[in-house]
Amino acid sequence: MAQAKKLYIRTYGCQMNVYDSERMAEAMGSAGYTQAATPEEADMILLNTCHIREKAAEKVYSELGRFKPLKEANPDLKIGVAGCVAQAEGEEIMRRQPLVDMVVGPQSYHRLPQMEARARQGGKALDTDFPEDDKFDTLRTRPKAKRGPTAFLTVQEGCDKFCAFCVVPYTRGAEVSRPAPRVLEEARDLVERGVREITLLGQNVNAYHGAGPDGADWSLARLIWALNDIDGLERIRFTTSHPNDMTDDLIAAHGTCDKLMPYLHLPVQSGSDRILKRMNRKHTAESYLRLIERIRAARPDILLSGDFIVGFPEETEADFQATLDLIEEVNYGYAFSFKYSTRPGTPAAERAQLDEDVKSDRLQRLQALLTRQQRAAQDAMVGRQVKVLFEKPGREPGQMVGKSDYLHAVHVADTGIAAGQIAPVEILESGPNSLAGRLSGG
Ligand code: SAH
Numbered sequence: 555m556a557q558a559k560k561l562y563i564r565t566y567g568c569q570m571n572v573y574d575s576e577r578m579a580e581a582m583g584s585a586g587y588t589q590a591a592t593p594e595e596a597d598m599i600l601l602n603t604c605h606i607r608e609k610a611a612e613k614v615y616s617e618l619g620r621f622k623p624l625k626e627a628n629p630d631l632k633i634g635v636a637g638c639v640a641q642a643e644g645e646e647i648m649r650r651q652p653l654v655d656m657v658v659g660p661q662s663y664h665r666l667p668q669m670e671a672r673a674r675q676g677g678k679a680l681d682t683d684f685p686e687d688d689k690f691d692t693l694r695t696r697p698k699a700k701r702g703p704t705a706f707l708t709v710q711e712g713c714d715k716f717c718a719f720c721v722v723p724y725t726r727g728a729e730v731s732r733p734a735p736r737v738l739e740e741a742r743d744l745v746e747r748g749v750r751e752i753t754l755l756g757q758n759v760n761a762y763h764g765a766g767p768d769g770a771d772w773s774l775a776r777l778i779w780a781l782n783d784i785d786g787l788e789r790i791r792f793t794t795s796h797p798n799d800m801t802d803d804l805i806a807a808h809g810t811c812d813k814l815m816p817y818l819h820l821p822v823q824s825g826s827d828r829i830l831k832r833m834n835r836k837h838t839a840e841s842y843l844r845l846i847e848r849i850r851a852a853r854p855d856i857l858l859s860g861d862f863i864v865g866f867p868e869e870t871e872a873d874f875q876a877t878l879d880l881i882e883e884v885n886y887g888y889a890f891s892f893k894y895s896t897r898p899g900t901p902a903a904e905r906a907q908l909d910e911d912v913k914s915d916r917l918q919r920l921q922a923l924l925t926r927q928q929r930a931a932q933d934a935m936v937g938r939q940v941k942v943l944f945e946k947p948g949r950e951p952g953q954m955v956g957k958s959d960y961l962h963a964v965h966v967a968d969t970g971i972a973a974g975q976i977a978p979v980e981i982l983e984s985g986p987n988s989l990a991g992r993l994s995g996g
């Protein structure tokens with residue numbers, strides 16, 4: 555019998571890429587591939603890439619360069635680039651790095667097995683189409699392997715918002731929602747395979763408007779309520795949301811839907827209306843703050859997280875101060891912050907840029923504040939009882955790690971805990987990046 559070929563996938567970027575990598579591994583699984591733990595033992599290497607900032611995109615080329623000796627030692631090794639760099643740069647990738655055999659965009663990866671076959675015949679394969687056939691449909695027939703307790707599920711993809719800094723509308727295309735019955739079918743399948751927590755994914759997930767079984771569009775809230783009825787599914791999360799798509803039914807669900815977790819990632823990017831306008835964000839600092847008030851009224855203990863960009867073109871010290879003020883007012887439990895990075899083809903890339911030193915200084919000050927808030931939110935958990943979904947063994951023997959409802963990592967030293975179990979934990983300690991506690995009575 556021929557030995558199974560091995561596929562090594564490295565994933566960069568957002569959670570949707572993690573989901574896509576799983577789908578690509580499944581697609582190649584039906585073409586006879588099993589997963590390799592290292593690039594050295596692989597017959598095919600796939601980099602699933604991110605184009606969001608310059609550093610993320612450049613990493614791909616340095617990584618590809620490192621595969622050169624492997625390709626020299628094994629001419630049968632096939633190397634592919636998938637994801638958002640593949641979509642943005644296409645053929646250019648093969649020109650810059652001739653060892654690449656396949657380039658596949660995020661909307662055409664269901665065609666990967668055919669592309670691999672073409673590459674095996676000595677050709678190069680490029681597919682960055684936005685095809686009519688639905689990749690999710692092609693990927694429905696897949697192996698029913700057992701899964702860990704948490705999973706991502708893409709429900710919406712692409713974006714029509716065109717923030718002036720962002721490549722996503724170009725790399726992921728126009729906003730598309732998957733039909734609700736398909737999402738529910740995939741969710742039930744995940745639960746049968748051991749999943750207890752599902753994070754719904756979309757570049758603009760709260761703009762979800764997939765067709766319901768009756769043909770009428772469902773909102774994200776309606777979809778969440780339907781998921782709430784699935785036995786065995788215990789937790790629902792969603793990411794990433796745009797402030798302008800936080801509808802009343804979705805805000806209300808945070809107060810009333812018992813499986814919807816009290817954590818919301820709601821990027822604001824800047825606290826200055828002048829900059830928000832130049833970013834084409836279509837909301838103001840004030841409208842964002844009022845929105846946060848309404849969300850907190852629905853779910854007072856919700857943990858909020860956000861994304862911030864510093865050093866956007868024309869950002870003054872006063873604009874930056876407005877961002878710090880907004881952060882003070884919101885009080886985030888978690889945050890991601892970035893220096894503005896010019897992206898070719900986006901409107902803001904054409905504008906005069908700020909000095910790198912100014913950007914670095916602002917990022918440092920912003921992160922100092924955010925880290926303080928994050929730490930305070932974590933420390934406030936000490937003495938409280940939280941529910942934890944345990945996922946895997948921790949670093950120390952006998953220890954299990956999981957996530958609280960608020961998405962804090964929690965360690966418990968207890969050999970009686972199994973992965974997939976949800977248990978009440980009394981929090982005893984707050985460390986730099988995680989909490990520690992002990993099982994409590996209930
Ligand atoms: N769909 C998500 C964002 C995806 S990108 C949303 O709408 O919020 C994740 C984050 O990367 C963004 O929220 C933004 O903070 C950051 N980002 C995007 N483009 C960037 C750029 N050109 N430079 C720096 N950060 C950027």
Ligand code: SF4
Nearest residue numbers: 713715716717720722
């Ligand atoms: Fe990018 Fe998000 Fe803006 Fe869409 S809403 S353009 S994904 S930052």
Ligand code: F3S
Nearest residue numbers: 567568604605606638
């Ligand atoms: Fe990166 Fe593409 Fe996600 S650019 S953040 S991998 S949508």
